[in-house]
Amino acid sequence: MTQHGGDTSRLRRINLVTTLRTVRDGGPTSLTELARRVGLSRPTVESLVEELLVAGWLKELPPETGQMGRPARLVAFHAAGSHVLGVDIGSYSVRAAIADLSGAVVASCTRPVAADCGRVERLDATRAVMEEALKEAGLAAGGIAAVCVGTTGVVTAEGVVRLCVGLPDWVGVDLAGELGGDFDCPVLVENDCNLAALAESWTGLAQDVSDLVFVLSGVRTGAGMLIGGRIHRGRRGAAGEIGALPLVGWHRAPSHLAGCQGLPPGTRPEEIAGHVFGRAREGDPAARWAVEQYAHDLAEGIAALVLTMDPDLVVVGGGLSRSGDVLLEPLRRHLDPLCLEPPRLEISALAERAVTLGAMRHALDQVDLLLYDFDTPLPRPTS
Amino acid sequence: MTQHGGDTSRLRRINLVTTLRTVRDGGPTSLTELARRVGLSRPTVESLVEELLVAGWLKELPPETGQMGRPARLVAFHAAGSHVLGVDIGSYSVRAAIADLSGAVVASCTRPVAADCGRVERLDATRAVMEEALKEAGLAAGGIAAVCVGTTGVVTAEGVVRLCVGLPDWVGVDLAGELGGDFDCPVLVENDCNLAALAESWTGLAQDVSDLVFVLSGVRTGAGMLIGGRIHRGRRGAAGEIGALPLVGWHRAPSHLAGCQGLPPGTRPEEIAGHVFGRAREGDPAARWAVEQYAHDLAEGIAALVLTMDPDLVVVGGGLSRSGDVLLEPLRRHLDPLCLEPPRLEISALAERAVTLGAMRHALDQVDLLLYDFDTPLPRPTS
Numbered sequence: 026m027t028q029h030g031g032d033t034s035r036l037r038r039i040n041l042v043t044t045l046r047t048v049r050d051g052g053p054t055s056l057t058e059l060a061r062r063v064g065l066s067r068p069t070v071e072s073l074v075e076e077l078l079v080a081g082w083l084k085e086l087p088p089e090t091g092q093m094g095r096p097a098r099l100v101a102f103h104a105a106g107s108h109v110l111g112v113d114i115g116s117y118s119v120r121a122a123i124a125d126l127s128g129a130v131v132a133s134c135t136r137p138v139a140a141d142c143g144r145v146e147r148l149d150a151t152r153a154v155m156e157e158a159l160k161e162a163g164l165a166a167g168g169i170a171a172v173c174v175g176t177t178g179v180v181t182a183e184g185v186v187r188l189c190v191g192l193p194d195w196v197g198v199d200l201a202g203e204l205g206g207d208f209d210c211p212v213l214v215e216n217d218c219n220l221a222a223l224a225e226s227w228t229g230l231a232q233d234v235s236d237l238v239f240v241l242s243g244v245r246t247g248a249g250m251l252i253g254g255r256i257h258r259g260r261r262g263a264a265g266e267i268g269a270l271p272l273v274g275w276h277r278a279p280s281h282l283a284g285c286q287g288l289p290p291g292t293r294p295e296e297i298a299g300h301v302f303g304r305a306r307e308g309d310p311a312a313r314w315a316v317e318q319y320a321h322d323l324a325e326g327i328a329a330l331v332l333t334m335d336p337d338l339v340v341v342g343g344g345l346s347r348s349g350d351v352l353l354e355p356l357r358r359h360l361d362p363l364c365l366e367p368p369r370l371e372i373s374a375l376a377e378r379a380v381t382l383g384a385m386r387h388a389l390d391q392v393d394l395l396l397y398d399f400d401t402p403l404p405r406p407t408s
Numbered sequence: 409m410t411q412h413g414g415d416t417s418r419l420r421r422i423n424l425v426t427t428l429r430t431v432r433d434g435g436p437t438s439l440t441e442l443a444r445r446v447g448l449s450r451p452t453v454e455s456l457v458e459e460l461l462v463a464g465w466l467k468e469l470p471p472e473t474g475q476m477g478r479p480a481r482l483v484a485f486h487a488a489g490s491h492v493l494g495v496d497i498g499s500y501s502v503r504a505a506i507a508d509l510s511g512a513v514v515a516s517c518t519r520p521v522a523a524d525c526g527r528v529e530r531l532d533a534t535r536a537v538m539e540e541a542l543k544e545a546g547l548a549a550g551g552i553a554a555v556c557v558g559t560t561g562v563v564t565a566e567g568v569v570r571l572c573v574g575l576p577d578w579v580g581v582d583l584a585g586e587l588g589g590d591f592d593c594p595v596l597v598e599n600d601c602n603l604a605a606l607a608e609s610w611t612g613l614a615q616d617v618s619d620l621v622f623v624l625s626g627v628r629t630g631a632g633m634l635i636g637g638r639i640h641r642g643r644r645g646a647a648g649e650i651g652a653l654p655l656v657g658w659h660r661a662p663s664h665l666a667g668c669q670g671l672p673p674g675t676r677p678e679e680i681a682g683h684v685f686g687r688a689r690e691g692d693p694a695a696r697w698a699v700e701q702y703a704h705d706l707a708e709g710i711a712a713l714v715l716t717m718d719p720d721l722v723v724v725g726g727g728l729s730r731s732g733d734v735l736l737e738p739l740r741r742h743l744d745p746l747c748l749e750p751p752r753l754e755i756s757a758l759a760e761r762a763v764t765l766g767a768m769r770h771a772l773d774q775v776d777l778l779l780y781d782f783d784t785p786l787p788r789p790t791s
Contacts (some may be wrong), residue, residue: 179748188748236643250716252635259718260619261749267715269748272655272708325655332650333633333716335642365562365571365652366644 035399037073040065042396044073045082045102049127053086053101074100080405081106104129107170107406108162109392111384112155112204113217114176116140116191116244117295119151121158122381126170126406128227128389132161133381140244140294144194148203155204166207170406171388174200175217175380177245179263184214187262191245211391217241218249218265219256220383221375225340226251227386229379230371236336238265239373240327242352243344244295246275248330256387267326274322281322285315295344302348320355327356327370328363342373349373418782420456423448425779427456428465428485432510436469436484457483463788464489487512490553490789491545492775494767495538495587496600496760497559499523499574499627500678502534504541505764509553509789511610511772515545516764523627523677527577531586538587549590553789554771557583558600558763560628562646567597570645574628594774600624601632601648602639603766604758608723609634610769612762613754619719621648622756623710625735626727627678629658631713639770650709657705664705668698678727685731703738710739711746725756732756 040063047062048054054062060070077083077100084103088096104127113120117140122133134157138150151174159166178189184201205212222239225231231239237251248265250257257264268275282301283294287309292300304312327339345352349372361367375382395404423446430445431437437445443453460466467486471479487510496503500523505516517540521533534557542549561572567584588595605622608614614622620634631648633640640647651658665684666677670692675683687695710722728735732755744750756762778787 248716252640257635257717260720261718263715263748264718265716266718266748267712270711270715270746273712328653329650329656329712330716332646332653333631333648333713334640335644335647335649337643363653365646365649 038399038403040069041073041076041403044070045077045396048083048100049102053099055089055097055099057097059100076403080403082406102127103406107392108164108168109385109388110155110158110169110172111220111381111386111388112151112172112174113220113380113384114147114151114174114192114200115217115380116177118377119147119154120377120381121151121154122378122385123158123162123164123169124385124389126389126392128385130382130385132158133378134158134161135377141193144198147192147195148198151204167209169208169210170404171211171213171391172205172208173213173215173220173384173388173391174204175215175220175384176200177217177247179261179266180214180216181262184212186214211388211395213387213391215256215384215387216247216249216258216262216265217380218247219258220249220387221342221373221379222249222251222340222383223256223386224375224379224383225342225373226254228382229342229373229375230340231338234337236334236338238327238330238334238336238339240323240330240339240341241343242278242323242341242346243298244279246278246323246326248326250330250334250336252334265330267329270326270329273325273329275326278319278322278326281315281318286311298345298348302345302351306348306351316351317355320352321359324356324359324363327360327368331360331364331368336368338369338371340371340373342375342379344377346373346376421782421786423452424456424459424786427453428460428779431466431483432485436482438472438480438482440480442483459786463786465789485510486789490775491547491551492768492771493538493541493552493555494603494764494769494771495534495555495557496603496763496767497530497534497557497575497583498600498763499560501760502530502537503760503764504534504537505761505768506541506545506547506552507768507772509772509775511768513765513768515541516761517541517544518760524576527581530575530578531581534587550592552591552593553787554594554596554774555588555591556596556598556603556767556771556774557587558598558603558767559583560600560630562644562649563597563599564645567595569597594771594778596770596774598639598767598770599630599632599641599645599648600763601630602641603632603770604725604756604762605632605634605723605766606639606769607758607762607766608725608756609637611765612725612756612758613723614721617720619717619721621710621713621717621719621722623706623713623722623724624726625661625706625724625729626681627662629661629706629709631709633713633717633719635717648713650712653709653712656708656712658709661702661705661709664698664701669694681728681731685728685734689731689734699734700738703735704742707739707742707746710743710751714743714747714751719751721752721754723754723756725758725762727760729756729759 060067086099104125120135136154177191178186189195200214201212231237239249241247285301305316443450469482487508519537560574561569572578583597584595614620622632624630668684688699
């Protein structure tokens, strides 16, 4: 009789994953306590723990001393046994961040890119920032269990950018192929707003929320959605693209900031919003008027999303979220009359970290998913 | 040892429901064949079948003859053992329809009501049409296992109309309370567009569709949505209310038909659309222009829903769906340029039956749900 044929193997896998999750979520534990928690016999748990130690999912801690008898064996989740890499390809910068399996961020790097740079240059900068993050974390590509890349635009399930207006020469780029070459692990590609929504649900304002609308405000305006706590991509990955509807003002919203009177000559595009919101905070009338117009147009698209979805919460994030104190009041004032009832509206505190955080969460979820793929051997956290 | 304590009772319930579903979905069967299908011993299945016969979920058919030995006992799902009642409260009519547990419609009644009639009159007409349907089906209220009432407006989870612009004096009406008095069974209340969406998924154009946008076009314009095959109500039941956004043209869409040149004096509001679309079909220029304008405004709201959700399919139904041959071409022509990609768009064939069909499906789902409520005794299909 073998432990690895058919149903027996499947049952052992369930027991392995249950044991792993119990340690991960409950903290370091003795084997006796662990056996009690998972409800299996001590010898079975010892065998399961042995397999998880060998695979690298658990690690052994120094035994507990100071008690009578043999010191108890202690095991803990080996969070640093592997890592995930999250990438954010933006108009003016590319970012990469690395987290261990507990979600603790161990590296975070940013590089500026020109908004009008071509595909090759943007991909090169992205690869460079990914390598920089690996170096900062002291890891090789083999130490990564999953990669997730966020980009503006509509992305196919295979990781190819299908539609994109924000980045030049970006339609058709196979991001999974272009950026996944060095990695022997899953490489996911997802719309950046969807990832930012996931970040809010993981570590931001939407932790107890089922249906979320996340609005990215900044140089571009976009939206991502969670329904039932999961990313809603839609039939072809194009959910949340309300900005494409000319009737709502998202296409013209940033122009109110760029056209603000008194903008110093030579202000770079990515600095315009910060400048205008800063002056509005100090009471400058031209800047306040620009913010008013911006909030008006932003509200139109948000209203369309709210009236369609009736979400539990709307979170506005992105570059402008640092100006939340200036934006929130006029945005509420324009939004509420457009909706049947005032929606719950908050300004994100995650700012520019949202997309990489969401990308790392998405990658961690992928690692979790593979644990439950009963048709494959128990994955090692790293190859 | 009792069969009805704790886990044993729960396991027996699972076995009962599995047996019931196997017969319902697989058709009449001998007990031997049934035991094979559910994978339980013959004595166990006999005991389960006995309980389901007594409860009224199954019925015994005449035994099979013409074979050697003892004739085999045959059992079948007792579809006529109980019924569900679906109700549709509209502006110009109220409808009620009754289906047996297999979903076969056994009665269907309609009464006209005046669009400007008050709450009491509309409720009286609704009760009358429900009684008429019961009479037509030869049933008493006790023969109904679940009722579902569809209404325009936003409905609370408790069955109270919270927001409504279509029907006079309708906000605050407790439909579950007002219409449920005679029934000793669950009485559900749901937005009519959500129910029409469910009908498309049950028996219409959306049978293989996960995410559906259903647009009700007619005297009013409204929308309902399925996500993952289930009604998406939103936080407070207000999903799909894109018509409330003045930027999209749903509020003015019907006025193009009502303002059509050449409308005979005294045409009743509910006849206007049929008249205009009929003339448009014959090539009348004024009517074609009215349809063109109507399609333009309808497309704006649909585009907002499509760009938000990226659904698998959009179905347009309601009173105007009988004019689908005239509506579809201009609607596609106005809709496609507003969307990132042309959405799948179809005209419903269910016409005025959509809401009562969806209401009956929702009631059948509720009956199904109670079977799995392990904390209650196995329900009898009728009280």
